Amino acid sequence: MKNLVLGIDVGGTNIKLGIVDDNGRILSRSSIPTKSYNRNRNDLIKAIFAEVRRLLGEAKIAFSKLKGIGIGLPGQIDPDKGQVIFLPNIPGWENVSLCKIFEKEFNVPTLIENDVNMITLGEWRFGSGKGKNDLLCMTLGTGVGGGLILDGQLYRGARFVAGEIGHIPLNEQGPACSCGGYGCLERYVGNRVLLKKIVQIFGDKELTIPAVNKLAQQGNKKALKFFEETATHLGNGLVGVVNLLNPPLIIIGGGVSHNHKFLFPTIRKVIQARAMKVQKEILKIIHAKLGDDAGILGARVLISENLRKRK
Amino acid sequence: MKNLVLGIDVGGTNIKLGIVDDNGRILSRSSIPTKSYNRNRNDLIKAIFAEVRRLLGEAKIAFSKLKGIGIGLPGQIDPDKGQVIFLPNIPGWENVSLCKIFEKEFNVPTLIENDVNMITLGEWRFGSGKGKNDLLCMTLGTGVGGGLILDGQLYRGARFVAGEIGHIPLNEQGPACSCGGYGCLERYVGNRVLLKKIVQIFGDKELTIPAVNKLAQQGNKKALKFFEETATHLGNGLVGVVNLLNPPLIIIGGGVSHNHKFLFPTIRKVIQARAMKVQKEILKIIHAKLGDDAGILGARVLISENLRKRK
Numbered sequence: 198m199k200n201l202v203l204g205i206d207v208g209g210t211n212i213k214l215g216i217v218d219d220n221g222r223i224l225s226r227s228s229i230p231t232k233s234y235n236r237n238r239n240d241l242i243k244a245i246f247a248e249v250r251r252l253l254g255e256a257k258i259a260f261s262k263l264k265g266i267g268i269g270l271p272g273q274i275d276p277d278k279g280q281v282i283f284l285p286n287i288p289g290w291e292n293v294s295l296c297k298i299f300e301k302e303f304n305v306p307t308l309i310e311n312d313v314n315m316i317t318l319g320e321w322r323f324g325s326g327k328g329k330n331d332l333l334c335m336t337l338g339t340g341v342g343g344g345l346i347l348d349g350q351l352y353r354g355a356r357f358v359a360g361e362i363g364h365i366p367l368n369e370q371g372p373a374c375s376c377g378g379y380g381c382l383e384r385y386v387g388n389r390v391l392l393k394k395i396v397q398i399f400g401d402k403e404l405t406i407p408a409v410n411k412l413a414q415q416g417n418k419k420a421l422k423f424f425e426e427t428a429t430h431l432g433n434g435l436v437g438v439v440n441l442l443n444p445p446l447i448i449i450g451g452g453v454s455h456n457h458k459f460l461f462p463t464i465r466k467v468i469q470a471r472a473m474k475v476q477k478e479i480l481k482i483i484h485a486k487l488g489d490d491a492g493i494l495g496a497r498v499l500i501s502e503n504l505r506k507r508k
Numbered sequence: 509m510k511n512l513v514l515g516i517d518v519g520g521t522n523i524k525l526g527i528v529d530d531n532g533r534i535l536s537r538s539s540i541p542t543k544s545y546n547r548n549r550n551d552l553i554k555a556i557f558a559e560v561r562r563l564l565g566e567a568k569i570a571f572s573k574l575k576g577i578g579i580g581l582p583g584q585i586d587p588d589k590g591q592v593i594f595l596p597n598i599p600g601w602e603n604v605s606l607c608k609i610f611e612k613e614f615n616v617p618t619l620i621e622n623d624v625n626m627i628t629l630g631e632w633r634f635g636s637g638k639g640k641n642d643l644l645c646m647t648l649g650t651g652v653g654g655g656l657i658l659d660g661q662l663y664r665g666a667r668f669v670a671g672e673i674g675h676i677p678l679n680e681q682g683p684a685c686s687c688g689g690y691g692c693l694e695r696y697v698g699n700r701v702l703l704k705k706i707v708q709i710f711g712d713k714e715l716t717i718p719a720v721n722k723l724a725q726q727g728n729k730k731a732l733k734f735f736e737e738t739a740t741h742l743g744n745g746l747v748g749v750v751n752l753l754n755p756p757l758i759i760i761g762g763g764v765s766h767n768h769k770f771l772f773p774t775i776r777k778v779i780q781a782r783a784m785k786v787q788k789e790i791l792k793i794i795h796a797k798l799g800d801d802a803g804i805l806g807a808r809v810l811i812s813e814n815l816r817k818r819k
Contacts, residue, residue: 367677441752
């Protein structure tokens with residue numbers, strides 16, 4: 198019986214692979230670095246092919262057991278055509294028919310999806326979003342990303358780039374953002390911006406966000422204020438989404454979300470102070486559950502629900 | 509054959525009625541004032557009943573020809589239960605099972621919907637949104653409202669209040685809004701705010717927005733600046749929605765949108781300057797087509813597509 202899915206989560210640093218059963222259990226997993234293959238797309242694809250074969254061999258799973266392969270990639274994806282349109286942080290990926298390339302190699306149906314959408318699918322079916330018909334899943338890292346489940350399905354938008362919550366403007370005037378705009382949420386709470394702010398506040402270039410978290414746990418006022426200000430920006434950015442989409446649930450994950458004990462109470466407070474009555478009454482904000490596995494588990498969801506049939 | 513729909517558009521000032529055929533043609537229409545019945549809900553319902561009978565009698569249309577009655581109301585509606593949850597500007601409407609009341613009176617299937625959602629449905633099928641699978645319909649008036657068509661259906665949100673684009677914050681700090689929040693788009697471009705601004709700019713309490721439009725046509729710099737600033741706020745508010753939802757189309761209607769010649773070029777310019785590449789490439793911003801008829805035509809769509817079956 199073909200009841201297994203191979204999930205591949207392509208990130209800027211690592212490529213994670215996992216074989217997932219129909220209960221969302223990861224039977225076997227591995228990881229290879231992205232950077233060494235960065236300069237050549239074909240080398241990267243070949244390295245993934247080799248790792249797929251190695252992983253399945255090691256786990257003693259035949260390709261004939263695979264219902265499908267689901268691949269998440271950090272960029273603009275056309276899931277209908279099975280095409281990678283553009284990856285901003287991995288050179289050489291423009292208009293690549295990745296599904297065909299995989300299907301030719303392994304003869305297993307292959308679907309691709311944006312990486313944050315993949316995480317969203319995983320959290321929706323196997324994580325913090327179980328049973329919900331609508332939710333926003335937000336990832337806090339170097340980038341601030343988002344995925345939307347609306348009326349019981351992944352919402353991709355007209356050109357498959359919906360969910361860019363990191364690029365909701367917080368102010369009419371604001372600092373320039375890498376997206377070409379200005380005043381975007383990401384320019385206030387993205388990892389790099391937070392690290393710069395830590396240097397400004399503490400005068401210590403070596404201090405990490407986990408270190409500031411430790412300081413906050415010890416009651417350090419500067420550290421507590423740092424998280425409060427970060428959470429206030431996050432809350433201010435989410436108010437618009439809450440009023441516009443009336444979601445019952447916001448799931449927040451990604452590296453920076455590990456500070457949820459210091460962030461979430463203020464995020465909730467800001468939303469209670471600013472959002473509309475009905476919208477805020479039903480809203481829950483919770484931490485993502487699946488951590489680094491979300492993308493691989495999302496591949497399971499993508500294949501199982503075959504959310505879009507490729508043309 | 510039951511191929512006609514009676515549309516009823518309940519507003520704070522007038523209640524509009526229209527009989528719509530399956531091509532979206534309004535065969536007969538009428539209007540009664542809301543205010544005189546404002547104080548008593550039952551009187552208002554009775555007045556609508558009387559006007560429904562009068563209109564059908566005058567048009568010589570039997571109730572048996574009606575496929576359904578669709579009613580749009582300005583507030584929070586539960587379309588599944590057929591219940592008016594709350595109308596902020598018409599007193600006495602809380603948890604009213606309006607569909608049952610109408611069905612008991614006329615024995616015609618009745619559906620209700622939020623008024624801006626109804627306008628959105630109308631513009632989608634018969635107006636500026638024809639053929640689109642995704643769009644935002646925005647209404648500019650005393651309130652700034654919005655309706656969303658996402659993946660080919662009306663998106664209502666978890667408690668049916670999605671679409672509140674007027675309450676997307678423009679700034680982290682900002683003037684208090686009637687919604688309880690602050691810095692909302694409506695606090696920058698709502699009708700009342702614009703009229704106050706006109707008094708500030710021109711020092712003339714009698715000057716209307718259409719009068720300022722005339723001044724702008726004559727090249728009056730203050731008038732042109734007034735529209736440019738208004739449009740800049742609108743553009744800034746829309747950038748977040750464009751990045752988040754990646755819509756191919758934004759339809760703008762309502763009284764203030766009649767100034768589109770002075771507003772739309774700046775709105776487009778702001779979005780081109782601030783929104784993300786893929787999102788802004790495919791986006792079109794156009795004027796609503798149906799004017800005051802949109803809500804009544806939306807009733808036709810609501811009934812024809814029976815978007816939600818009441819439980």
